[in-house]
Amino acid sequence: MTDKLNRAIASLAGAIITYFVLIFIEGLDFSIIVDLLFSSQDEGYVNLHSLVLIIGMMIIVQISHEAGTFQFLAIRLIKLSRGKPVLLLILFCIITILISAILNNILTVIILIPLTITVSRILNINPSPYILTQAVLVNIGGTFFSISSIPNILITTYAGISFLEFFLNVGLISLIIFPFTSLFFIFLFKKELSFPEEGFKVLKEFNIWNFVQNKRLLFQSIISIITLIILFIFVPSSLITSDMIALSIAIILIIISGLDPKELIKKIDFELIFYLLGIFIISGGLEITGIVSSFGIILSNLGAGNLFLQIIMVLWISAFLSSSIDNIPITKVLTPVIGSMSEGVSLIDKNQLFYSLSIGANWGDNLTPLGDNILVINLAEQNNRPISFKQFFKLGFCTTIYQLIIVTIYFTLIFQFIIGMVIIITISIMIAIFYLLQKYGPNSMKIKIDKIITKFKNIIIK
């Protein structure tokens, strides 16, 4: 849809239709629109808090981007690969999740893809494995912190989940999934990873300070990001809300950076702000008209009132929904649905449903190369290193299913420990048998297993 109609305009058009429905069919007055835009006092102005947090983060990120912080840190890490291709892939994975933990996915790929292609030109390598890896991993970084993506901001503000709580319950899952995903990519691409020694020597000559406008600005932006995270962790939201922390740091950074505020304001993503305002009205309209609670009842019944089943269902449903529709409206609509599903459930259990939604909505994006992922394909093409849509689709789909299965096993382990252990032991035994047969089995068996592995790899990456 975004190709034909700008998403902000589409969202505002939807908001206007909602307005007419609410005024003329539901018989409400204009004050309802103000309540939907910013949320009411009873709801704790959650929408307004979300907007302020997003704007504050946008300013901090924009100044850090101007300072060249992310490119500087990325190339510094890449240089640590010391000419080892697998280490380079691992470093690219680490860089991706670190950057996407702070930036939104779009900005992360805008920074990383051209940088990766430039590095690949110097190293004389095919950038596709690295680009595909990054494209998939940005979503893992997106569930690291509560500020890592817009869906997280919407969920945590709605449910009142703190920065630390989110990190301990979702960020740590991302940390667990990260090595599994990296190993999967190494397994898939190991054969394609190699580069001549001369390339690395040239890369060492790459002057990383060329990314930096001035050192003072670089250090200011790094200190601001560190301070922001420390304050998020240690200052309780009852004292100062996270949006005010972010906005305060953003304003201080604008003042001390010496950058032209007019130029900075110009670079704020107003399209996203308008898009969100529209989505707030549409999702609020769905809530008022009772559609959200009906959906909540259907989901609760499907889960048969069993919290574990509900968590798994939210995970997979949100993942598949956000594969074809942008994850921001999905999250905005599903948060009150989960709110209505979890009535009577304890706060800890209720939050598990929100964590599951965050994982599903963020990671499900990769099931199809639509939405934000189109940008990755476009950027690769603009830099004369096109990647195939089909290859991206196969890799993204398989990796996301693999990640969702691991998270499902993780939740099974928490809620149904014995079943979870049985699943883990069975999988471990199967992998061990497979490995032993390939290593020590008869030659015919080894050849057979090799063929199966090659076929499996070819299905995904060729």
Added chain:
Amino acid sequence: MVFKNIKRIQTALPEVLHIVMFYNNGIIFQTTFEQDINIPKLGENIAKMLSHVQKLYEICNFDLVDYKKLIFETENISLIIIKLGENSNLGLFFKKEEDKDLKLNAIKRYLSRIEELIDMDKAELEMKSFEEKEEDNKK
């Protein structure tokens, strides 16, 4: 390796004040400018010059087959941007001297060496992957 070639260019063409080695996306690989210059902005703007001329060609309905160099000459300082590889370029800022043209031929071999080092082109990449596939098939 690359820096040595830059130094050789400066030796061969002493009128060259500064050299900027950059990619079409604005990333500067190396430059002789000091850090007191806003180097990321330099990269961004010098790359924009190329894309603007490209757009100009599009507007005029001219086919941009392959650009070789772009010259911007002023009374005191002039700039020549030379295409290196598929996506890389070299910007030479030089002092304008009366009745003296810049002899680019003297630096041609350094240019091709730098191109080899910092920018593998697509055809080469395809050839490499073709050879790898052939090797795999032989196995």
